[in-house]
């Protein structure tokens with residue numbers, strides 16, 4: 121390659137790591153233009169990578185992969201480059217180059233493998249490396265050959281930069297296959313167990329498998345480029361026509377010429393930097409203010425939503441009925457979305473809409489299989505794959521890497537399959553954090569049901585006033601509880617709580633009653649119990665076995681494991697512990713058969729006397745005294761009437777009905793409303809509503825009322841289960857019991873005492889309504905809507921003629 125410089129100077133400037141003499145002096149306009157172009161391209165490429173990264177992985181991965189792989193590789197490259205380049209400072213474009221060659225997405229994919237939930241992160245990183253390694257090798261080879269072409273360009277600075285870029289690529293590759301996975305395994309190990317850092321979608325090896333078609337194209341390109349390099353760098357072709365000129369032949373200029381030359385040089389350099397600076401500012405502004413991200417963005421769709429809200433008053437929708445997304449959004453706003461909170465629609469869904477042409481099935485399948493995900497497929501294409509059973513409908517969230525888009529597409533598929541589009545559109549789905557639901561609270565999600573939350577209070581419990589959130593659709597319930605809280609007043613409720621512990625009772629069968637008896641005796645032995653306890657406790661940081669109570673039925677044993685579970689309700693925890701304990705027991709009794717991990721002697725979610733008698737979860741007792749004055753003014757009754765009714769209704773009536781744990785008026789009402797509001801398992805209202813309400817006259821003249829509520833089996837938690845959801849978490853926060861307490865079970869015990877105190881308030885108020893014959897009247901006022909209920913006038917009762 122030959123190049124003529126100023127002053128008729130010829131200079132050979134091609135080849136690996138060969139310095140270009142007089143580089144600074146020969147700052148040409150072409151050089152500046154090319155360099156500006158390269159820098160702009162680098163910035164745009166980096167911007168593209170950053171704005172696309174979140175599709176691959178969560179923000180943690182973005183931070184790990186982005187910061188670590190770019191920064192570490194840059195440091196290593198600079199260190200290696202200093203061995204080849206005398207003046208490292210001359211490579212001032214190195215950062216730009218690095219932006220161009222670094223493949224952050226590759227790093228993010230591997231990070232995802234190490235970060236996904238589950239065990240053996242280290243192994244998965246190794247597996248990811250074995251899958252990504254060959255592609256990374258081919259990519260690096262191809263990139264080196266491609267960038268190496270720049271080193272033949274004849275533009276000095278570009279040649280210099282390309283040489284550096286090749287070096288950077290090789291170092292980056294070495295870092296990626298050695299240092300990076302090692303660090304990743306360490307970080308993943310360190311972070312394992314921190315649930316909040318788990319990624320939003322599980323690791324799938326398919327994510328890492330390369331597209332074979334692309335691989336083949338890359339290999340052909342690499343072969344072609346190799347030929348170019350061989351012909352350009354082969355000794356006989358390089359020698360041909362090369363003039364090894366003097367290194368510095370600048371003609372001495374006049375004073376004016378020198379000045380003019382420096383102005384021109386200054387201007388070209390400044391212009392170069394002005395272009396870069398302007399581009400950088402524009403990109404930053406675009407990214408911060410106009411770009412679409414997962415959690416905070418206003419995109420075009422949101423603008424449509426805003427317009428819809430504005431149009432709502434006029435009741436004239438601007439959009440055609442066929443526009444599915446808009447009509448759904450319209451439903452949402454009518455369902456009561458706050459106008460300031462805009463739903464986040466997935467970037468891919470809006471992008472997908474622009475991609476009007478649906479690609480053929482085979483092509484979509486190839487993309488899905490090669491990427492292991494559907495991020496680059498349009499909504500229609502994804503639905504096509506679902507309908508052809510290539511994607512299970514319940515895996516939508518994970519293959520899309522976008523929970524909201526998963527829910528949205530499932531609604532479409534279900535709506536189409538069962539002709540329920542119109543009904544499904546009435547079900548809200550926007551403005552909800554589905555990432556918390558995934559793998560924790562619900563499957564096959566198509567939306568959510570809003571339940572109104574009211575508050576009762578202030579209710580004073582153990583000297584502190586609380587506002588009690590209650591989620592219910594039973595009108596009059598909150599009003600009633602509120603009245604009870606008012607009557608209790610500042611005297612408040614006093615509570616005592618005992619952490620009984622959660623139970624799980626597997627049913628195990630032995631060959632005969634003798635063996636069953638031996639087994640029972642073995643478990644009852646203190647030393648053996650210690651072994652079982654060790655096995656049980658090893659499964660959790662918080663679950664601690666307290667007792668194994670054994671029920672016998674012939675040769676079948678029911679081992680009722682009872683364990684405290686910190687601030688969690690604890691069903692998953694005790695089940696896990698019991699399973700491990702059974703493994704140990706089986707090693708001593710190989711002839712023991714585990715019939716079922718739950719033998720109904722626990723007893724969970726079914727009415728059973730055992731929980732009433734032995735307790736389950738938290739046992740709470742509350743008491744208060746209502747003054748004669750409050751009974752008269754607030755309840756419009758007196759202590760004798762209430763105490764008498766309580767005896768006849770809650771004690772004798774329930775006994776006559778054969779009720780167990782039902783010596784109360786409506787404890788289940790308050791229990792369930794608070795359960796739903798605070799993310800408890802609603803099905804556990806069965807056992808949790810066990811309550812004995814007692815009322816006695818008291819005071820000097822027997823005009824005050826002493827009331828107690830005893831609830832032996834409140835199954836509640838402030839961590840785990842539905843408590844992690846945003847709204848439910850907010851209600852726990854209102855009560856000041858969100859998450860784990862400072863001492864284990866502190867928060868869950870407080871929640872239990874608040875529920876029992878609320879039950880007491882509700883019991884009082886309903887009893888008062890009953891003795892005053894106010895029940896029907898109040899429910900007609902608070903509990904009967906005129907919407908959707910046919911007017912009485914229009915109903916004609918047709919009496920059949922005989």
Ligand SMILES: CC(C)(COP(=O)([O-])OP(=O)([O-])OC[C@H]1O[C@@H](n2cnc3c(N)ncnc32)[C@H](O)[C@@H]1OP(=O)([O-])[O-])[C@@H](O)C(=O)NCCC(=O)NCCSC(=O)C[C@@](C)(O)CC(=O)[O-]
Pocket residue numbers: 512513514563564718719720722723724725
């Ligand atoms: C979880 C399964 C279903 C897995 O079951 P599996 O057999 O491992 O699942 P699979 O991957 O082989 O898939 C089989 C099918 O299950 C469904 N399926 C599979 N995964 C999903 C998903 N993510 N979303 C939606 N559907 C799913 C789906 O239909 C799928 O077919 P496909 O559609 O793939 O052709 C199974 O292990 C199971 O049923 N477990 C029991 C869980 C349960 O019932 N829990 C209730 C709570 S327990 C309780 O509260 C009360 C208690 C226990 O205390 C009462 C007592 O004392 O007894």
Ligand SMILES: NC(=O)C1=CN([C@@H]2O[C@H](COP(=O)(O)OP(=O)(O)OC[C@H]3O[C@@H](n4cnc5c(N)ncnc54)[C@H](OP(=O)(O)O)[C@@H]3O)[C@@H](O)[C@H]2O)C=CC1
Pocket residue numbers: 659660661662663685686687688689690691692693694695724801837839840841842860861864865
């Ligand atoms: N499996 C079953 O048979 C049944 C399950 N359920 C469902 O189980 C879920 C509730 O199970 P549950 O075990 O309560 O909750 P989780 O399964 O969510 O377990 C609680 C998790 O929180 C961790 N944790 C962190 N801090 C604390 C703390 N301070 N106190 C206690 N645990 C803490 C525990 O750690 P660690 O891992 O160390 O234990 C555990 O991983 C509900 O969704 C319910 O619907 C309901 C009935 C039956």
